[in-house]
Amino acid sequence: xxxxxxxxxxxxxxxxxxxxxxxxxxxxxxxxxxxxxxxxxxxxxxxxxxxxxxxxxxxxxxxxxxxxxxxxxxxxxxxxxxxxxxxxxxxxxxxxxxxxxxxxxxxxxxxxxxxxxxxxxxxxxxxxxxxxxxxxxxxxxxxxxxxxxxxxxxxxxxxxxxxxxxxxxxxxxxxxxxxxxxxxxxxxxxxxx
Numbered sequence: 335x336x337x338x339x340x341x342x343x344x345x346x347x348x349x350x351x352x353x354x355x356x357x358x359x360x361x362x363x364x365x366x367x368x369x370x371x372x373x374x375x376x377x378x379x380x381x382x383x384x385x386x387x388x389x390x391x392x393x394x395x396x397x398x399x400x401x402x403x404x405x406x407x408x409x410x411x412x413x414x415x416x417x418x419x420x421x422x423x424x425x426x427x428x429x430x431x432x433x434x435x436x437x438x439x440x441x442x443x444x445x446x447x448x449x450x451x452x453x454x455x456x457x458x459x460x461x462x463x464x465x466x467x468x469x470x471x472x473x474x475x476x477x478x479x480x481x482x483x484x485x486x487x488x489x490x491x492x493x494x495x496x497x498x499x500x501x502x503x504x505x506x507x508x509x510x511x512x513x514x515x516x517x518x519x520x521x522x523x524x525x526x527x
Contacts, residue, residue, distance in 0.1 A: 337385035340364045358383050442500060442507035450499050450506050459498070460484045 340347050340361065347364055350356035362382045366375045444450060462482045469476070483492040485502070492498045499506045 336365045336369050337361065337382045338389065340368060341386070341389050356386075358386060361386055442496065442509040444496055444499055445506050445508055447495060450495055450503055453503055453506075454483070454498065457502075458486045460486065 341351065342348075344364060347356065347361065350360060358379065362375045362378050365371070365378055365382055371378065460483070462484065463479050464482065466476050466478045466480060468474075480493070483495070483498050484490070490501075492501065496507070
């Protein structure tokens, strides 16, 4: 009851509630002050928090009801002003313009896969091969094998050599940022650690 009284009657609490800055801690302090509570204010937390949540839920319900009433009034006004729109026959839609495609290689392409593999071997990358599971009821088992690449000491797993190169060896990707921009991030990602 003291919480509800503070929420409904205290101007400071109402202002904080209205602007969204009200915290449970502030409300507990106010309730403890109003009650002359000499004990640990944390003991009031469960009761105050429950009352605050109920108060906020009631406020949300009131706000929703007001919004619904406003919408109904607006709809009623619209109906009085104009008759309902007539259904129109479907027009043939003009074909949509083609999306502008990215220039070839916009995401980059490996410039030297052999050099990338050599660098990955030197850095000790782990390569895991997993056979794809066969579909249930398939006539033949699948032969596709997925490769996953993981740098020692890191949890990130990459699904392609291009993805590895983009993240750790940008100098081996076409369309990569200029060496000055890429080298600082690449150096930090290659630093032991």
